[in-house]
Amino acid sequence: MTSAPVIRFDNVSKTFERPDGRGSFVAVDKLSFEIAPGEIVAVLGKTGCGKSTMFNIVAGLIEPSSGKALVDGHDPFRDFDYFRGKIGIVFQGDRLMPWRSALDNVLLGLQILDTDDSQARETAMRWLARLGLSGHENDYPHALSGGMRQRVSIARAFAVDPNILLCDEPFSALDEMTARDLRAEFVRLVRQTHKTAVFITHQIGEAMEIGDRVLVFQRPARIAYEARLSPGMSEAERQAVQQQIMAVLAQEPASVA
Ligand SMILES: Nc1ncnc2c1ncn2[C@@H]1O[C@H](COP(=O)(O)OP(=O)(O)OP(=O)(O)O)[C@@H](O)[C@H]1O
Ligand SMILES: [Mg+2]
Secondary structure, eight states: OOSOOEEEEEEEEEEEEEEEOOOEEEEEEEEEEETTTTTTTEEEEEOOOOOOEEEEOOTSOOOOOEEEETTTOOTTTGGGGGTTTTTTEEEEOOOOOTTTTHHHHHHHHHHHHOOHHHHHHHHHHHHHHHHTTOOOOHHHHHHGGHHHHHHHHHHHHHHTTSSSEESSSTTTTTTTHHHHHHHHHHHHHHHTTTTEEEEESSOHHHHHHHEEEEEEETTTTTEEEEEETTTTOOHHHHHHHHHHHHHHHHTTTOOOO
């Protein structure tokens, strides 16, 4: 692919001080990768391997200890303002504001961007409808099911029309059938709107359903295996990839620092 990468990590490391003051802890270790425009990349790895730390660096919430992270050619931490409206985030929990209705939750991002009121309302209503929530615009989060709340968060992320979507295990708390529907919906929406997406998960099946490419992380976050998944792949080829991924994940025990 010849176009400039949307996301580029060049030898990025992140070190945290240990809470007990006894030295430091490496969460991300000289991580390098590139994500091209329009790609959907699934990042897969065991708990504690540094996925969210990588995610937070892309989102500009934390700064690398060394190396360079570039998103859209800019430093996501230092040029934070540049990214207003350019990155949509779906967190693990739905992170909706309980005192705001579904509509008002989706409106939030648009209001932050100073979108004209009636236009913002129309956009928010359209995205809620697209996610099958017509008639629930005025419901508060406590009155919605987990799947519906997660749909509101997806509507909220898409409504600001960001170039980049970042998702950190958005469907992990849902039952498998609901999660499968939302995954298919998510991929369809990303394709239709030509966005670039990074999708974090710890489930192999989910990574392979969502990603054009799967990056398998080992702890501390580094790429232990990478697979490209083309729609034309045979079932046998997909199974071979799945076996490889399982073998890589089996190499390390799940552990917490
Ligand atoms: N702010 C912090 N201060 C100290 N240590 C941290 C901090 N954030 C993360 N860590 C440590 O870095 C390691 C990686 O954490 P991270 O949240 O990136 O893992 P993860 O792959 O997202 O795990 P999970 O699948 O459980 O969400 C963990 O050992 C964690 O304890
Ligand atoms: Mg995490």
